Amino acid sequence: MNPQTRAQLAKVSTATLCTALFKRGLRRQYLQNVQPLNPGLPNMVGEAFTLRYIPAREDLNTIEVFKDPQHPQRAAIEQCPPGAVLVIDSRGDARAASAGGILVSRLMKRGAAGIVTDGGFRDSPDIAKLPFPAYHQRPSAPTNLTHHHAIDINVPIGCGDAPVFPGDVVVGDAEGVIVIPAQLADEIAAEATEMTAFEDFVTDEVMNGRSIIGLYPPTDERAKDDFAAWRRVKGR
Amino acid sequence: MNPQTRAQLAKVSTATLCTALFKRGLRRQYLQNVQPLNPGLPNMVGEAFTLRYIPAREDLNTIEVFKDPQHPQRAAIEQCPPGAVLVIDSRGDARAASAGGILVSRLMKRGAAGIVTDGGFRDSPDIAKLPFPAYHQRPSAPTNLTHHHAIDINVPIGCGDAPVFPGDVVVGDAEGVIVIPAQLADEIAAEATEMTAFEDFVTDEVMNGRSIIGLYPPTDERAKDDFAAWRRVKGR
Amino acid sequence: MNPQTRAQLAKVSTATLCTALFKRGLRRQYLQNVQPLNPGLPNMVGEAFTLRYIPAREDLNTIEVFKDPQHPQRAAIEQCPPGAVLVIDSRGDARAASAGGILVSRLMKRGAAGIVTDGGFRDSPDIAKLPFPAYHQRPSAPTNLTHHHAIDINVPIGCGDAPVFPGDVVVGDAEGVIVIPAQLADEIAAEATEMTAFEDFVTDEVMNGRSIIGLYPPTDERAKDDFAAWRRVKGR
């Protein structure tokens, strides 16, 4: 990812990014039903590296399988590139964990940018204390083997009813997670940065008592002038 | 609303109000699946002012529609009376936002008493920091246009599977939100105030080790006497 | 319960317990969709004492029924033994409360170890402040009479899609709640204690930058040696 893009995405909200994608006809890039374990962190930004689960078959998911160093869940943790976000397709099923505290810690130490599942994490109280962005549906203590069979690494997946392709740019904030198609990342980051400046201006005006009519969107010419003045003052 | 009613409702819980309504045969006035973004605030109390969404049709919900000063979402924000609560029928669909930080801020500045949706808010981390009661199902970053078409202002609606008529009295606390039919507000407020005194007495007794049998409800005469004494001491 | 078992269970996580049960073929002992109101407390540990609700019939669930000292909800609160956990089968229905602040307070004062429902509690903000473990699905202000008819005390029930037999050992942490069949409690507690030592060792190693391959599980002989050394140093 372009370093400027990464820097810009670190400072815009998923809400603003949703609108920028909506303008381009992309309506389902926001992950449904996924929330941060540790909402106080800066934005998560990174390319998607994926793990795919299918429903578990009991004979293939005994506790012994973790002894295989190629087990896809463990392999994903060790192969996810620094700066990337591990996104897990758990079919929205939080009855068993997608991963736990030890694996998430290892992923953090390896330099990943974050981890996301549409299922749940176990050891969630521990994960919530790490300085590492993690998003899930809800806590889930049972080992992944209980309901999930790890099958694939870095293939296109669904997560939270959104399509996720390896290399897409994943952004998370205290609200949730959005996936930006790789080829749009630069332009979306730039546009969202501009939008954010305008929204910050509007917020200032609203807090000063101004009506949103004519201001948001700026159908009134004066709103445009005021924004230009605000930018000069604020240096944005 | 009668100022005394408003003052009384500011000091009772939605749980107590549910029971007072239950005694009158009203069993579904509590909003299901709606929670506060900022649970540390005092009670929200105000008359319902409503906004109704239907499912979005793509050609009618482009980003351009916000340029219309009559767009019902924007109009609702500017027309909701001071002291009222804006209640939004989002059909329980939180896949897209019902409103965002800027609009909620404007509503606050205009003097509204709070905002409620059975869908979700975007910019929820910002809204959670405002000194303004807001209740939703879960955070949702996508713009309302993605799934919602704003159609009506101040008509009867459903919200959280409860019926809401304009002018009904809406009360929210750290637990959730309840809707009191307008004509019952005064008597319910008075009755709930009395019930709250009794419940506070019972809580004191229970914390001192007393059994609930005979005390809650006070089938034992002594409980009634003790309550009378407690009221004298407490001045309630 | 064996005091050593109780002491051990106070120091292990529900995630670790899930794995110990999974190894024995028990895959559904973790309660789905149940969360702590007060996640900062030490583990909840106690034998299950149960209350069963069926759907309410309106003529049998008027406000008057609480005057009966034998009403099963009130009786359960007064009969639950000290050290036990009251587990309530609410059929996963949180539209009305399973219990409220006064009853939970009384249960606490009577020395119970905690309370669990797969429905919701009312007065949840108050309950969240008690030094007493309580777990539910979500807050719910309506009185239990609105949707629940209390029918049985201390019979086998389902809670959170898990089977719960009276006397089973219930453990809760900041993640959730698990039910251990009574006859397995001692061996599971011992095994989980050993597993916890190993997991703590692994966490230390991972935080020091070690790969999970060969370490977790310890297929590499060196991992076993390092763990033995770690135990000597840590005195565990």
Next chain:
Amino acid sequence: MNPQTRAQLAKVSTATLCTALFKRGLRRQYLQNVQPLNPGLPNMVGEAFTLRYIPAREDLNTIEVFKDPQHPQRAAIEQCPPGAVLVIDSRGDARAASAGGILVSRLMKRGAAGIVTDGGFRDSPDIAKLPFPAYHQRPSAPTNLTHHHAIDINVPIGCGDAPVFPGDVVVGDAEGVIVIPAQLADEIAAEATEMTAFEDFVTDEVMNGRSIIGLYPPTDERAKDDFAAWRRVKGR
């Protein structure tokens, strides 16, 4: 059950019975999400005899348990009285069967009036061919042991979110199933019979082109007169 009551209930619809119960404040006696396997049969009418399932625990639900002649599922089939309806609380969970073709056949041969579950039946194509009323949510081939543990016979249960007490009168038609509290059965049967006569009259009139205004309900005096005449002609 009074034979006249049984005869009357055989000729009225669950819809009419719902309204008769609604008039008495009973709003949840109709079983939600339950449908007939064989909708061409006459009404099912009988007293409720119940079976309660809780979630299965794997060690208690091996295939061997059926060798126990006291296994509650098998015992329920052999103990359900002739003329009664076996109503099963499957917690609305149709992932595994509540019963199968052989057991349903045996129940039929024993003279029961029907069988109802809020889960599913296995061998449903076979059951659909029996001259025996059976109602479920959807077909489900897995043996009950997969998700259900049979625990109790003839205790109060929930089924389809309705309360069911042993001895309540259960009526099923091609639409669904309703539960009438035992003490109301006679008066409800009589009232529903009268209502059915009126509804049949109204249907005749509507089919002849008459408006429903003034007719249904008969606020117009002429409607009452016409009904009286119709009854004389029809001998009802």
Next chain:
Amino acid sequence: MNPQTRAQLAKVSTATLCTALFKRGLRRQYLQNVQPLNPGLPNMVGEAFTLRYIPAREDLNTIEVFKDPQHPQRAAIEQCPPGAVLVIDSRGDARAASAGGILVSRLMKRGAAGIVTDGGFRDSPDIAKLPFPAYHQRPSAPTNLTHHHAIDINVPIGCGDAPVFPGDVVVGDAEGVIVIPAQLADEIAAEATEMTAFEDFVTDEVMNGRSIIGLYPPTDERAKDDFAAWRRVKGR
């Protein structure tokens, strides 16, 4: 509606109409979870006339309310124009009926084209025998008063998560129901008629053993020629 449009829509499928709307960016005009009670009938075609329900409030929904000739449910039945389809917003809630056999019969006699709800109908076995298109989610015997409060006639609504505006063209077949925005009806009807001819040609070819590659869509020139020949032979 243009009579030719009505005639054309009577002979195309909802599946074909979905594709024609999809090409114009309209992705949510098909009603989710709605099925025909009587799938053997010809297509239903008519302009939407709507009825809106909100959740019932017990004091406003006693059995007496039907005595009011202006009650919106009864009024809708008597006001729906001949040739129109009555579409009911039941908020997807089938716990109580949207209407029953008598009202549906009256609507049929008045010349309406059909009736649709995203809830359920009572007397569904009777309705299934009428020569009148009716679509719902599932049978539901309880009177509408149990959960629905009729509030509005002929306003924009949601039904089956689709937007429905009065005057939109509603088409139903044995699969389900679709809503065509009024201004697109003519062009969609014409385009779908052409598409249907092509699909019938393709079906004939496929049944004769031809591969779909190059044929569907007709990227192979020969497919276009064959279709032209087929049209000449078939006179379409």
Next chain:
Amino acid sequence: MNPQTRAQLAKVSTATLCTALFKRGLRRQYLQNVQPLNPGLPNMVGEAFTLRYIPAREDLNTIEVFKDPQHPQRAAIEQCPPGAVLVIDSRGDARAASAGGILVSRLMKRGAAGIVTDGGFRDSPDIAKLPFPAYHQRPSAPTNLTHHHAIDINVPIGCGDAPVFPGDVVVGDAEGVIVIPAQLADEIAAEATEMTAFEDFVTDEVMNGRSIIGLYPPTDERAKDDFAAWRRVKGR
């Protein structure tokens, strides 16, 4: 597949197969929420050939994509081997179709054994008339592009919350669909054939008035003798 195995599986029920798999610890091989469009056909038996969908991204799922002869949905139809069953992972999402009448017809003509999705089919009334087994959740007219992006052919998938590996043996009857792990197919087919003989014997006995106690399972020695005699008479 062994021809004898195929022949045996054609004559046993999915219910019996569930039990045989349950005995081996496999509890989730039955597809949840999947039903036959044409329940009157003989059993469907074939090896699984799979198609995987992820959520649609609007820019990648325009109507133009079908022009690509490699589009995975179209390729799957043309590549599925004769005698195989095409099993589609639609993530349980029936808001858009998994396939339609033309593609299913082509698959039938190519000699496939059947088609299964955990979503829905469009043109379902046409598919229901084909002499070809098809199973889905419910009818769904919108083109697959509306919500599904075809991504992979013949990889392991989930369908109806069951794990499906290419080559697994898929069996469908009038009740539903089950997946037998490839390596177990022969032994399961043989065992189920034996079980079916016994169940047919039991059904005969039950229809003659015999109790299930001692008979099913045959804990009574006489039951075993009677079964042996029955087999001799029936030649099974």
